[in-house]
Amino acid sequence: MRKLMLGNEAIAEGIYESGCKIVSSYPGTPSTEITEYAAKYDEVYTEWAPNEKVAVEVAVGASIGGARAFSAMKHVGLNVAADPLFTSAYTGVNGGLVIAVADDPGMHSSQNEQDSRHYAIAAKIPMLEPADSGECLDMTKKAFELSEKFDTPVLLRLTTRISHSQSIVETGSKIEYVQKPYKKNAEKFVMVPANARSRHAFVEDRMERFAEFSETCEFNFIEDNKKPVGVICSGICYQYAKEALGDSVSYLKLGIINPLPIQLIHDFAAKCEQVYVIEELDPVIETWCRKIGVDVKGKECFTLLGEYSSSMIKEVLTGEKASYCDYDASVPVRPPVLCPGCPHRGMFYVFKKLGLMVNGDIGCYALGIAPPLASIDTTVCMGYSVSGIHGFDMATDKKVKSVAILGDSTFIHSGVTGLINIAYNKGTSTVVILDNSITGMTGHQQNPTTGLTLKGDPTVAVDVESLCRSVGINRVTVVDPYDLEKVEEVLKEETAIDEPSVIIARRPCILLKTAKILPPKVIDPDKCKGCKACLKAGCPCISFKDKKAAIDPTLCVGCELCEKLCKFDAIGGNRQ
Amino acid sequence: MTETVMIVGVGGQGTLLASRILGYVMMKKGLDVKISEVHGMSQRGGSVVTYVRYGDKVYSPIADLGTADMIISFERLEAARWLPYLKQGGKIVMNTQKIDPMPVITGVSEYPDDIEDNLRGKGICVTAVDALSLAEAAGTAKAVNTVLLGVCAKQSGFSRDMFYDAIENTVKPKFIEINKKAFDLGYDAG
Incomplete structure (x- = not known):
């Protein structure tokens, strides 16, 4: 079909x-x-x-x-x-x-x-x-x-x-x-x-x-267009090269990229006066060609960084530049942001308020790096937050107040081993598990804490609290990340104490079907003083127009975070 | 000849479904089709782009600067952002909806207020529609994508039936009627 x-x-x-x-x-x-x-x-x-x-x-x-x-x-x-x-x-x-x-x-x-x-x-x-x-x-x-x-x-x-x-x-x-x-x-x-x-x-x-x-093997083949220039490529670069150069060059398209052929490359090079290797990232094919004595051009013409494009290839090989029309003024960037109603947002707001050093991890919560929340200090790899904070806290003798943050799936992936290390080696760090009941960033996959398999069948769920206690963490607290006062109180207490602790901030991802979506919030323009306190939430629904805050009703999910930040009682009354 | 339609917008606006419907139409016309999508981090409210390319034989799944025949912009600012990809004589279909990006919300940047005029001033054919209102009239704000496809179909001279068939084959059964209605409203406005 x-x-x-x-x-x-x-x-x-x-x-x-x-x-x-x-x-x-x-x-x-x-x-x-x-x-x-x-x-x-x-x-x-x-x-x-x-x-x-x-x-x-x-x-x-x-x-x-x-x-x-x-x-x-x-x-x-x-x-x-x-x-x-x-x-x-x-x-x-x-x-x-x-x-x-x-x-x-x-x-x-x-x-x-x-x-x-x-x-x-x-x-x-x-x-x-x-x-x-x-x-x-x-x-x-x-x-x-x-x-x-x-x-x-x-x-x-x-x-x-x-x-x-x-x-x-x-x-x-x-x-x-x-x-x-x-x-x-x-x-x-x-x-x-x-x-x-x-x-x-x-x-x-x-x-x-x-x-x-x-x-x-049929996956490695030559397209001999009887041209002086030859291009060796594989994967997406083959498509970019074909788009840019058509039949104006010959191609050696490689489908098996390890181990690379020797004779086939020699045969191809013998047909051409000049051979280019076009490959994104590292010069793997290029290095091989040089090793087997085939003279090629590669990274001296093409970057080691980022993605290639057909226009880039065309410019290098033919000197022809893409012509296009620019917008006249600068266009503000639109970086990805935490979703409206995201349970992580309240946590980041409090981290920033308390001035905590935040050891971040891999997941949606990496978006807590963006202003105005801007409250992540490190992101390295899956599980780093929990292992890394232990090293950081020992190095700084806990003079810098810190937390580690990671999601439920990341905690199971490789955070739990770091937590065992903290408990076993008498660490005193505070680990915050942002438990949103799903693997979020990759688009909602089940994991061992959710109680469902990949195919959606019910199964046992890891009891995260018990798991933390069983590895030797005596202080385990569960909070609702929407409850800012409680979050602040628990964070102050746990980061001050000379004992390891885990705070589980539990609320489902707002994009889950089980999450509660409420009617959008409204701002009373008579009460709004234009103090911009609500803008500190970094919520994409709230903008500032004519010296007053405004909420976009098409985006707002009624999470009430902004309402809690308003000192003038200007936000409220769910719009029906 | 390979034709390119770029569908640009803000993560979460339903650009992926629009590209899949358009891709299906072109495949049914017997053409070669490639679609490049965005998944993962950028989907979270960031600027997103999908490319739909079709013709006798398509190589690259993504378009280059100055090569897109049409840009369907789900949001005003995104039309300005992706303008360098439009080829000379290319068309823009633009939803007039405005979604402030975070640097505008935090006051670091300003949202340009004359995007439509600016684009027209360059001699570009811009069809601006309030797709959000039309989608709401069809029954759901989520149907902005099929409204804009309707505009695109009219502008490109494609028949309604081809898109009906594509909607029936790509959209979940309970949303088919609402999407067809949204498509029609867009087609009539286009």
């Missing part, structure tokens, strides 16, 4: 058509929808794991059990999963094992711009890179076959523009995959030194054989 599909959706289709049985992932933009779409197929078991390491280990276990297995994550998620990744390269597979990793050049929704291709090289795992949704489907299916043929996990590398672009896909039908029987094989699956030594030799041999395969 001909269908418009997101890259991520096409990968899910490939998972289904390949007869893959088990998918375990942790959400992360831009990879999240792969697992969500896979969950729509009844034949595929899908789950959200607490983190990427667990997810990949589940997939490795499923593969050893003989099923085809899959895991998806964003680039930084692969850092978390790197431990099982590297050793699964040694064990190889029983049922096919495919791991998708989605990079985010330009950092649309990420904390760094790392290039996952280095992982494939370092872990000695083959990596495929699709250039549109059709290839997402084809390569996913092929990846399972190659995994079994070469006894290796296979990495599928995506970037935001591939994951989050739709293009037309011709779907096929599901194969009847015959699951492999499980047979005990300690030499292959028990990675103690004696076994791992022989498996390492296998890995090196496997990569040589895979390199031979990549010389002739």
